[in-house]
Amino acid sequence: MQARIVMLVDLDYFYAQCEERRNPSLKDKPVVVCVYSGRTEDSGAVSTANYVARKYGVNSGIPILLAKKKLKGIDAVFLPVDKEFYREISDKIMEILRSHADRFEQVGIDEAYMDVTQRTKGNYQGAKELAATIKNDVLTQQQLSCSIGVGPNKLVAKIAADIQKPDGLTLVKPEEVESFLSPLHVRRLVGVGKKTEKKLETLGARTVGQLARFDVQKLIEVFGRKMGTYFHNASVGIDEEPVQERSEPESLSRISTLKEDTRDLAVILNEAYKLCNEVHSKLLQRGLVYRSVSIYVVAGDLSGHSRSKTFENPTSDLETFKKTVKELFEKFLSESDVEARRVGVKVSNLNKKEELQKQITNFFGFSNH
């Protein structure tokens, strides 16, 4: 059993960089890729901005109108998201990355983990050269830059990739892991959210280094065996999570913004059913069945609310989906007095249809041995 070498490849400011590639004259201007909600002209939020725009404080998630204010008087370009175009580019780049990996795991549209232990023979100089080759291949074949983190596992590779970007390459060798992680805030560890951060702070652990000095037993007392052990391991850079193909998504959802805020069930369902149709057609395309249905409401004050229901048995039925969505919105409206600004629907607990049938067949047909 050899020590692993894992890479995390992150495509830089992905949507905006795709737009720069399509129209290179944008390159020296602020480029702001926006999700327009359609409620009013320019209502919506910024999805991604290039680094020229970021210098002006234009970051992901801010309102489009705020971005325009920050860029007032500047020769900036605002574009709507073109997800299909980005998806095409992503697919081609992921193919390149996959060809350089022993094992490959795509995470979202612009990130992937690669296990490169075998082909680098566990050698970090080899890994550095491979990473440089990958960056060069992506640049010459698809004209996009990326940032790569290299380390002994996914946890370290992911954090390393964040150290230098855009166009970064950061290696953290096993003997460097401790000094690399020590000064970082505990919040950077996967599994540490706001509440856990608070709890750890109370215990006196703000940084990963401070967490590492805690007795495992103490952590187990506070967080339970599973999480306590996990936190201890993470704090000293131990992470055994394998790089694994992610074949299917865990959930499929659609959300959209209403013309105006409302509590009118008919208006809400009219929109929600359209979303159901779209989610359902994606389900069929992928040959998936669902076991849970959720609805989502963003209120006028932008607070989020949801309701969900899980069935005993999986189904792919559209009418069941819509009926459940209706029940959940009725439930939500009776329990809450907020007005809906955006409404969404989601299916989760997904499974491949054929595999389900295989399981049933196996169970009923071939289990008598």
Add this chain to the structure above:
DNA sequence: GTATGCTTTCGGC
């Protein structure tokens, strides 16, 4: 007590 499953909320991109 700890694990597991379900529901709701949070937060990254």
Add this chain to the structure above:
DNA sequence: TTACGGCCGAAAGCATAC
């Protein structure tokens, strides 16, 4: 002065099971 998406998986809280 305010302004505000869409999608995903992770986190957190709770109930129940072992």
